[in-house]
Amino acid sequence: MLASSLSNALSEIRRKIGKEKVLTEPEDLYAYSLDASTEHKTPPSAVVRAYSEDDVRVVLEVANKRKVPVVPRGSGTSLTGASVPAVPNSILLDLSPMNGIEVCIEDGYVMAEAGATVLQVDQECRKYGFFFPPDPASSRIATIGGALAENAGGLRGAKFGVMKNWVLAMEVIVPGGKKIRIGEPVYKWRWGPDLLSLFIGSEGTLGVITRAWLKIHPLPEKVVRVLGLFDRIENAGKAISEIRRRGYVPMILELLDRETIEIVREVLGYDVPLGEAMVIADIDGPEEAVWRIVKEVRKAMEESGGETTASDDPEEMEQLYLARQGAYAAVTRAYPGVLLEDITVPLSKLMIALRELDKLRKEYGLRMPIFGHAGDGNLHPNICFDPEDPEQVRKAREMFLKTGKLAIELGGAISGEHGIGISKKDLFLEEIKAVRGEGYIELVTQIKELLDPNGIMNPGKLWF
Ligand SMILES: Cc1cc2nc3c(=O)[nH]c(=O)nc-3n(C[C@H](O)[C@H](O)[C@H](O)COP(=O)(O)OP(=O)(O)OC[C@H]3O[C@@H](n4cnc5c(N)ncnc54)[C@H](O)[C@@H]3O)c2cc1C
Structure with missing residues (x-):
């Protein structure tokens, strides 16, 4: 892509939507040159701040005509470099100014523009006794557009799933500037192939999501938190399987290993109980049922070798959650370099995964605290290293690759x-090679070429 195409595109965009929305000063661009992965640093050549659907439409029309790459961006909390340009002369399209929210209790949805944060959406729903279940740990700043484009999940995923489980309809602008409305803001509709799923999780490589209609859920009447402390990680794993096998689905079901608990104690000075593993479960439901289920969940933990505590007192609940709440902050404060892994394994393979990861950390001699959403098999091994030490950087990268390969091997x-x-x-x-079959890349590449024939949408990401 030629710099002259970019310069012509910017002149046209300025003329059509106003020059104040187009930023090209180095100090403005610097703020957009990173995301939360911190390892991919490419400043965009320009930033366009979109205040309306029309702004988005103009950018995608002009960029497509002049073959200029466009990187959609919400809040830039991606941990994989997804929201920084991978190629030069890119326009970064900042959706954060488009942040309207409308709750419709009667019809059971909330409409949110792409730039509204996940927490703002949740808080609006709470005013009416409802909530928005997906809760990425970054929800305070992560946007609805970014969360949809990443199909984000969170702690409550153990019970409520991920973003795609909560979408009724979306509006998307595709390269060339056309608007597509997919789905309807009703709880049942069916026609044709599911295009919602095509755009959800596509990481900004197919089009720009401008707004979404999302399902909402009544706030639970009661939530009780249970903490189980284990002297062997295998027993924590057994407890998690037992809880699920006995038919209980806690709203959150989190696992922390000893290294995580140690780092939280060392770095943040939190007085959290030390053990080989900790399991935290939130049980929600009607008042009369919750305590009965709590008793059963505690029994499953205790019969697996754990010591348990439970509380419905807000302050005590916070205390029980302290180790998990501080985990990522403690790790990133202790180590200047952290590769945060994010694998999912079948629940039946959770213990094998933890054992193999332990072997890996012993083999490489790097610290790797592991915590995660064990209720849905999603683990976050945090590979800690010194970025100034090339040997540690090499080891950390190898561990990162081996962790991913382990997930593939375990299905x-x-x-x-x-x-x-x-x-x-x-x-x-x-x-893809291991499990998705030969035709997968071909099919998805054809879809990409159909929707984005000039390859302008977030090039250099996924495999495009
Ligand atoms: C401390 C921390 C904790 C985190 N915890 C979690 C967690 O618990 N669960 C989880 O799933 N993730 C988590 N993340 C990762 C990240 O926060 C999520 O993926 C989040 O949803 C990204 O939102 P964003 O607005 O920051 O998107 P960005 O980082 O700005 O963009 C992410 C991707 O989406 C695309 N995109 C953004 N907006 C649009 C749009 N409107 N249309 C089309 N494409 C778009 C971008 O091009 C990019 O590919 C965490 C990150 C951090 C830093």
């Missing part, structure tokens, strides 16, 4: 939440 997925972006491109190709 799982290389990413449960954080997506592919740039960081996991190679691993993604391995996963």
